[in-house]
Amino acid sequence: MNRPIRTVAVFCLVLFLALMANATYLQFWRAGALDEDPRNQRVQQASYSSERGAILVGRTPVAQSTPSDDRFEYQREYPQPLMYAPLTGYFTFGDSTGLESSQNAVLSGEDPQFFVRNLVDLVSNEQQSGGSVELTINAKAQRAAFDGLNALGEGVEGSVVALEPDTGKILAMVSLPTFDPNDLASHDFGAVGDAYDALDADDGDPLLNRAIQTRIFPGSTFKVITAAAALESGKYDSADSLVPGGATFQLPQTSGESGVIDNEGRNCGSGEITLRLAMEQSCNTTFAQLAIEVGAEAMLETAEKFGFNSDYLEDLNGQARSVFPGKLSPPELGQAGFGQFDVQATPLQMAMVSAAIANAGVVMRPYVVSEVQSPDYDARNAEPEELSEAISPQTADVLADLMVSTVDNGTASPAAIPNIAVGGKTGTAQRGIEGAAPYAWFISFAPATDSKVAVAVMIEEAPGREIAGGALGGPIAKAVMEAIIS
Template sequence: MNKPIRTISIFCMLLFIALMVNATYLQYWQSDALDKNPLNRRIIQEAFSRERGAILVDGKPVAVSNESDDEYKWQRTYPLPYKYAPVTGWFSYYSQTGVEQSQNDVLSGDDSRLFVTRLVDLVNGNQTKGGRVSLTIDPDAQNAAFDGLSALGPDVQGAVVALEPTTGKILAMVSLPTYDPNKLASHDFSSVSQTYDQLNEDPAKPLLNRAIQTTLPPGSTFKLVTAAAAIESGNWDASSQVPAGATYQLPETRGDTGLIDNEGRYQCDPKRISFETAMEWSCNTTFAQLAIEVGAEGMYHQAEAFGFNDHYLDDLGPQAESAFPAGTNKPQTGQTGFGQFDVRATPLQMAMVAAGIANGGTVMKPYLVDEVQSADLQTLDKTEPSELSRAVSPTTANELTKLMVATVNEGTASPAAMDGIEVAGKTGTAQSGVEGKPPYAWFVSFAPADDPQVAVAVMIESVPGKDTSEIAGGALGGPIAKAVMEAVIR
């Protein structure tokens, strides 16, 4: 064989080998990733010809497949679109989000636990149906959260999360602004693409689930973490006298940049006040000094014990990790004491702080999927509550509860007070750090204080039309938290 022919033969052989390697790589190593890729339109379009399982809240569907009169057999429909969109997400040729994505294998019928069902359907010549997913959401709590947040105005941006403290069940999850997932589940693919582009480009970010994907400075609600660290140190309890003052100059600083005040709350003016008074009136000067006395390492470990810097939600994503900075110096540590500097939290995270205190110091891992069933209602899996961390001792949790109850009864959290039921709560108003931008309003609470059934976090990012002086966690978030707690308890 002459050299040119040998060269061409070797080149052709290498091409065949490359093709075989590529085909093997795609069909074996990459097959699962490609099959589950939300942008794989062929797979999703094929799924339109199968009856996808329902997503249920209290036995009623919030996502269901109905027979279609077009080229596909089934149309995904959302009966309560705006209220549940951040939770259910949507299912379409374009992509999948929310529970539709996290539970796709079950809903589509491809889950390994449905193998026997698929085998029986194959033998009988039947089309396989997807499984059902039951959520932990309490519809009354969800209604109260949605209605309360919506009442602040048509352009409000914020979120509400409610948890069952003893289990970690998510009882309510609302994010505004919201959207209609029916428009993204349409079989009119050009319309779906146009709608998605409009929503994705909207500066209000309606596709963002602010309950788990937005991290903001938690402001004074973080004082619960600072108080926890202080009490855990053994140097203070709910009856202690703590440092205060009308102003406090952070260590190693001079002038206004390091000067902490209490925004006119005269109750904080004495050099020492009771811990109850400090919490009731949210004294910045107190919690800055407590944080510095606890120290950067102590504050860091206490924040992480409540779930900061961690991922803990498996049923819905993506989850943004709440952040507490490591290695802060003294002035930075002082600022973290009242939820500023580089402290960032999601509403879910702050609900977990309240729930951990309510649950005697144990933070439960939050979950949204309660039960998974086959199409013929056989239970495939039921979520068992699990402990995420031991944040504080039961004694410390009891002391914190006393402080939070006093804050509702005598202090800034009074808008959450309920007749005949003792409520524990804490307000927060966090500076945005952007000149001219109003602060963020926060509120966390749980009730009943002596037998907690629900813990709530309310975050209000923006309320167009309201003056900065009107943005306050108690005034805006307190009534919403109260309504959610009442919906669960009564």
């Protein structure tokens, strides 16, 4: 072989090796990054054209893929769109939210547990299909929550969350206003863009799942946490322990009317009163003084044991942290004692508080995915997980007694169910904006012994209605509890 030919051969060999090295690099080392690159239209088209798994409530699909007669082969459909949209989210070309996002690996069939099945499909030249996701949602409770919020009228903004206290299963999760994810799953991308722009511009934020993404002042529902901290301190030990009362209370380090706490006309005595009466009448003066007495450190510790300042929802994206601030001054701490100042909570968080009291003080991790099933019907079930022991069983018993009394004799009476002991607490939280209507809250559980359900109702807006946690939230909580225990 003469020298020129040898030079060309060596050059071709170098090019061949470079080509092999580049192909190996792209297909092995860079494959994952290229697949996840949002600019990779081929991956997006392949995903959009595959048979995506169903999201199920019981055995009823609330999201499913059906054959289509266009180039994408399958159309994503949501049979009960408005009631389940905050949970399912939407799946559209290049974007997804809610469970469509958090459970994408399962629904698309790309989860590692499907490796063998996908390998068989590849060898047999079959199209990859996704697994299904079954939810913990109770259909009757979801309907009761949805209908209850809707009954408040046009323009209502709010959320309902129901939990199974001893497992953490999310039995209902509703958020209003809602949206139709079918409009965003269309193969007409121009129409999808218009629909998204309209939803994004809507002042009611219909794309927001208020159950986990909205945090506001919890108001008087937070008093159960203040009571928990006071009982855990050892100074008080029963529902009939004497605590500070009074018609008004001047916050420490303040003067004048701006530092005065009152009870908005409720009868809270003129001196010491029982903790039971303080809870039944929702006495701001009592819980402001208890919080100051317990101290900022103990209040922070108790709130965090219930889940404040942490992330705990793992199978649904978008959780906003509920907040209890640290290093509070005495006047700030007094306001925090009844759920004001900088205390912020989501509906899911307050449902967890109620559930923990019903569950002997144990906080369970909330979850909404009950079972993951492969296309071959191999199932993987979720397991309940304990997050913390927020309070002792003895403290939980006292708090449960207090909340039952509040339904039987106090402000939470709208949640009463005949022949069943129900625990509840109202909340009407001031926004801190002059002239603005307050927020309405209601938390509850039932039955009081061996509880099957804990509920939180939060109402941000209810045009044309007088805002009150008991009047607005109590009947909704009652309907949800009855749906579970009936």
